[in-house]
Amino acid sequence: MEAAATLAHARRRMIATTGIVLAVVIFFAIVANQALVASMLIAVFGTARDPVFPTPLLDLTPQHIAIVIVSSALTIAVGLPLGIWVTRESGRDFRDVVSAGVDFGQVFPPIAVLAVMFSAWGLGPAPAILALFLYGLFPVVSGTVAGLEAVPPEVIDAARGMGMGNWRILFVVELPLAMGVMLAGIRTSVIVNVGTATVAAATGAGGLGLPIFTGISTENIGYVVEGAVTVSVLALLFDGAIAVLAMWLAPESSLD
Amino acid sequence: MAIASAMPSESYPSAKVVDRAASAGAVVALAGCLLLPFVEFRPNRIVDGRLLHLLQCAGVWGWVLLAVLLLSLGAALLPGRYRGRGLLAGAVLSFGALLFALGSATTKLMPAGDTPARVSIAGGAWIALVGIAMIWFQGNRVARSHKASAAAALTGTALLVAAWWFGGLSQLSLAVEYRAQADTFWQLTYSHVLLVLGGTLIATVIGIPLGIVAARSGFARAVAIPVVGIIQTIPSLALYGLLVIPLAALGLPTLGTVPALIALTLYALLPIVRNTFLGVSGVDASSIDAGLGMGMSRRQLLWRVEFPLALPLVLEGLRAALVLTIGIAAVMAIAGAQDLGTLIFLGWGSIAVDLVLLGAIPMVVLSIIADQGMRALESVVVSPGIRIPREEELSA
Amino acid sequence: MISLEHVTKRYGDRMAVDDLSIEIDDGDVAVLIGPSGCGKTTTLRMINRLIEPTSGRILIDGTDAATLKPEELRQHIGYAIQSVGLFPHLTVAENIATVPKLLGWKTARIVSRCEELLALVGLDPAQYSRKYPRQLSGGEAQRVGVARALAADPPILLMDEPFGAVDPLNRDRLQGEFLRIQRDLKKTVVFVTHDVDEAIRLADKIALMRDGHLEQYDSPEQLLDHPETKFVHDFVGADAALKRLGRVRVDSVMRTGQATVRADQPDAIEAACASESRFVYLVDADGVLVGWIDSRVLDRGTPAAEAATRVDWRQAAVRPDGSLKEALARMLALGYRSLPVVAAGGRLLGHVTLSDVEKTMEGGDAHLADHTDNEAGSIGGGGE
Numbered sequence A: 001m002e003a004a005a006t007l008a009h010a011r012r013r014m015i016a017t018t019g020i021v022l023a024v025v026i027f028f029a030i031v032a033n034q035a036l037v038a039s040m041l042i043a044v045f046g047t048a049r050d051p052v053f054p055t056p057l058l059d060l061t062p063q064h065i066a067i068v069i070v071s072s073a074l075t076i077a078v079g080l081p082l083g084i085w086v087t088r089e090s091g092r093d094f095r096d097v098v099s100a101g102v103d104f105g106q107v108f109p110p111i112a113v114l115a116v117m118f119s120a121w122g123l124g125p126a127p128a129i130l131a132l133f134l135y136g137l138f139p140v141v142s143g144t145v146a147g148l149e150a151v152p153p154e155v156i157d158a159a160r161g162m163g164m165g166n167w168r169i170l171f172v173v174e175l176p177l178a179m180g181v182m183l184a185g186i187r188t189s190v191i192v193n194v195g196t197a198t199v200a201a202a203t204g205a206g207g208l209g210l211p212i213f214t215g216i217s218t219e220n221i222g223y224v225v226e227g228a229v230t231v232s233v234l235a236l237l238f239d240g241a242i243a244v245l246a247m248w249l250a251p252e253s254s255l256d
Numbered sequence B: 001m002a003i004a005s006a007m008p009s010e011s012y013p014s015a016k017v018v019d020r021a022a023s024a025g026a027v028v029a030l031a032g033c034l035l036l037p038f039v040e041f042r043p044n045r046i047v048d049g050r051l052l053h054l055l056q057c058a059g060v061w062g063w064v065l066l067a068v069l070l071l072s073l074g075a076a077l078l079p080g081r082y083r084g085r086g087l088l089a090g091a092v093l094s095f096g097a098l099l100f101a102l103g104s105a106t107t108k109l110m111p112a113g114d115t116p117a118r119v120s121i122a123g124g125a126w127i128a129l130v131g132i133a134m135i136w137f138q139g140n141r142v143a144r145s146h147k148a149s150a151a152a153a154l155t156g157t158a159l160l161v162a163a164w165w166f167g168g169l170s171q172l173s174l175a176v177e178y179r180a181q182a183d184t185f186w187q188l189t190y191s192h193v194l195l196v197l198g199g200t201l202i203a204t205v206i207g208i209p210l211g212i213v214a215a216r217s218g219f220a221r222a223v224a225i226p227v228v229g230i231i232q233t234i235p236s237l238a239l240y241g242l243l244v245i246p247l248a249a250l251g252l253p254t255l256g257t258v259p260a261l262i263a264l265t266l267y268a269l270l271p272i273v274r275n276t277f278l279g280v281s282g283v284d285a286s287s288i289d290a291g292l293g294m295g296m297s298r299r300q301l302l303w304r305v306e307f308p309l310a311l312p313l314v315l316e317g318l319r320a321a322l323v324l325t326i327g328i329a330a331v332m333a334i335a336g337a338q339d340l341g342t343l344i345f346l347g348w349g350s351i352a353v354d355l356v357l358l359g360a361i362p363m364v365v366l367s368i369i370a371d372q373g374m375r376a377l378e379s380v381v382v383s384p385g386i387r388i389p390r391e392e393e394l395s396a
Numbered sequence C: 001m002i003s004l005e006h007v008t009k010r011y012g013d014r015m016a017v018d019d020l021s022i023e024i025d026d027g028d029v030a031v032l033i034g035p036s037g038c039g040k041t042t043t044l045r046m047i048n049r050l051i052e053p054t055s056g057r058i059l060i061d062g063t064d065a066a067t068l069k070p071e072e073l074r075q076h077i078g079y080a081i082q083s084v085g086l087f088p089h090l091t092v093a094e095n096i097a098t099v100p101k102l103l104g105w106k107t108a109r110i111v112s113r114c115e116e117l118l119a120l121v122g123l124d125p126a127q128y129s130r131k132y133p134r135q136l137s138g139g140e141a142q143r144v145g146v147a148r149a150l151a152a153d154p155p156i157l158l159m160d161e162p163f164g165a166v167d168p169l170n171r172d173r174l175q176g177e178f179l180r181i182q183r184d185l186k187k188t189v190v191f192v193t194h195d196v197d198e199a200i201r202l203a204d205k206i207a208l209m210r211d212g213h214l215e216q217y218d219s220p221e222q223l224l225d226h227p228e229t230k231f232v233h234d235f236v237g238a239d240a241a242l243k244r245l246g247r248v249r250v251d252s253v254m255r256t257g258q259a260t261v262r263a264d265q266p267d268a269i270e271a272a273c274a275s276e277s278r279f280v281y282l283v284d285a286d287g288v289l290v291g292w293i294d295s296r297v298l299d300r301g302t303p304a305a306e307a308a309t310r311v312d313w314r315q316a317a318v319r320p321d322g323s324l325k326e327a328l329a330r331m332l333a334l335g336y337r338s339l340p341v342v343a344a345g346g347r348l349l350g351h352v353t354l355s356d357v358e359k360t361m362e363g364g365d366a367h368l369a370d371h372t373d374n375e376a377g378s379i380g381g382g383g384e
């Protein structure tokens, strides 16, 4: 039974991985082919007003991805260690204040964080990235803390009883067991970032929000749809990629 | 003999020599005050602002603020019994000093009479506020006294009012902007609240039955849960963009309240459907067996057993939906919805920082009210038999 | 009366219950027993139609259960299960009130019924009514579960391993209380267990099942003495004789009229020991057992009072409603050939001897005989 389930999981995982890689390739193939994009938009909206946004998707999409990846990487680079630290003996004093701050932060609307960052640092991608980084921290830290604290103490006790040191316990026992919940936090963070990065186009950050905003203000539905469809697919691809990542990194939590 | 000293002594937070979290808060606040600009002064809307440090602009209040922050740092060293109250006092006084320092800086910088000049809060003051919040939080935690916490909160509010009326806080750019926009501001806040409540209400009416059906039927589950999940993965702005085509095809308005309400409803569905589903399908099989065995009909079982047991999760879903839609409603301002987002986008468009904050800050306040309000509601309507016991109740 | 007529339940090609026919008389406790997976729960749940039989009929007082509305049927059949299934969001009182509320009883009647039932199952209503299930111990929860099943005074009670999840000490106590309650209420009970001792102690009739079909349906005595198949014999175990003791109450073989003296009266003790009675029981002013003296081990010259064995009645005695099996176990554990029998507060009532237990075990009718102790006359003034 056990072995069969593991085998089935391995097969599903291979299929999912292949699927997501294929989807990403197809996505970029379409995005890179401006002529194809244009002909599709014209097919739907006609040529009465040019429905194709002047800046090609091949420029906008990497901008968007870059904002998301840079901010998410920062988020993970700060959030994971912070979450780990407050669950260690050395950082335990800060656990409650950090959790309270993180809980409070998650109540903030992301657009409000973006607004505050804009107020402090003005236009451009940098304040947007900073806002995304800050807002993304909350789910990552709370996921990390929740994941680590959900590790049963008797498992840690058993590991200690086998003579493992603190670091080894962290890497061999705690992190693998917490991985599922931690990845859920990272997923929330990244998905919110993709969405907030879209809004950030209004503060001059660029990206796929640009055609949507321009389309709305010039009443050109073609622009709106071009941006909306692309960024939606992008968000779903990020989502799928993290789900596949979870199948590799935390197989037991993605088992049925 | 080493064993005793190696035992963790975390039963009482102040058992340690120094409260590290509170002192870290004090250090953060001090650093913010000393290293970063405290306020920004703009003679008019065109020229770039001038950033001023605390001691450059706040006069004697600057020194008072530094002094009370140092006192708070000292309170972190007090012995157990006095530490909590000491920290609370330090936090409240620092908060007051910060407000009066801001007010005094504003009064000093603003020229007399009707003027386009503006003084706004800069990074250092924000960071000091975060540090003070840390001290305050630790104070509440260590003091473990409802009375002390309430007294601190009351004093803080009184100081805010005092700084507003007598301390010059009301001359801050944000306040000036508010007075200029007061009518619009309240109208937009009102319609923001209506939009959020409307979207969440529709989503509740659809989502709770959908969640229950999903818990009953494997097919509904396999369809509904992924669909609401996908909806929420799509960025809110893009969701609006995708709605435009079917709306246009149906002859419905593509701008204004209607698309905003639809988008909010769709967004609010996920937490409500998923939590109702989880709540109802998570009800213990033995409770269901007992209910059926006692002769309850499916409907009686649902309303007398399953739904009350799922209620904490359902309410949590509603809470999440409210908090979520407060933010999404603002984004929908770009599609012509009249709400606090209107101020934000207007501010972004004209690079008017204060206008942006005037939209953002009440959203944060609304979110906090929604969050705390739903938690309060939960503590009233959820049976004590299934409520997670609070820390105080456990220790009592 | 409940009759199951050729009842069969099939899951796919697996027969969970296979052509089962039994009749349960009013006021009887019928115990369904057998190895795990033999179809006990399935049988039980077909009676209140939580499971519909594939074929066969179930008659309740002559009416085919299939013709009744399932909800109404169930509202008139009490149901208690191993996992208890108390509703965690309702208080103990509200849990008990569930079926009466479904039946539309008046509030006052429900309240008084709850108090009555809590008292019946041995829980103080004032203390327990407003508690929530999570505040109860396992044993308390089971009691509430039974009270809830009895709430609307149903003539029939279905119990699926109701004491399966409590510790042995509590289970023993709950079984005793079940018998006490059942003596008063005379419900028709279908009781599922996999514990042979429990079955033998509680049952009027035992249905032993295996792989969905009935192996034997008989009184416990018949099952123990005349197992019809090797499976039955193996299942009840080689210690059938010992098991039979589980059904015999201590007071049915208890001897009275033992020598009893006040522990604080040395002269009376000397006198009692000088008589021919072997055991002299010592009690306090209230008649509570405090110890005894075995006159055969008395040394000449030492005061009898100093040779007394001081005991705690909670450990070194049995209760009259306990089983002989328990008495025997205690004798063996303590190494005594005779054991005092005490009432609830420790008051000495009589004693049982190992030889009487042996006689009972050998199938003799010792427990039906007259049990006044004619070996030792009544001496010492009975503890006055």
Ligand SMILES: Nc1ncnc2c1ncn2[C@@H]1O[C@H](COP(=O)(O)OP(=O)(O)O)[C@@H](O)[C@H]1O
Pocket: C011, C014, C015, C016, C034, C035, C036, C037, C038, C039, C040, C041, C042, C043
């Ligand atoms: N819903 C079901 N579907 C399939 N098989 C079942 C189902 N319920 C019970 N069974 C099977 O029927 C048999 C009898 O089960 P049950 O009555 O629960 O046994 P017991 O209570 O004696 O342990 C078992 O082999 C069990 O696997």
Ligand SMILES: [Mg+2]
Pocket: C040, C041, C042
């Ligand atoms: Mg069973």
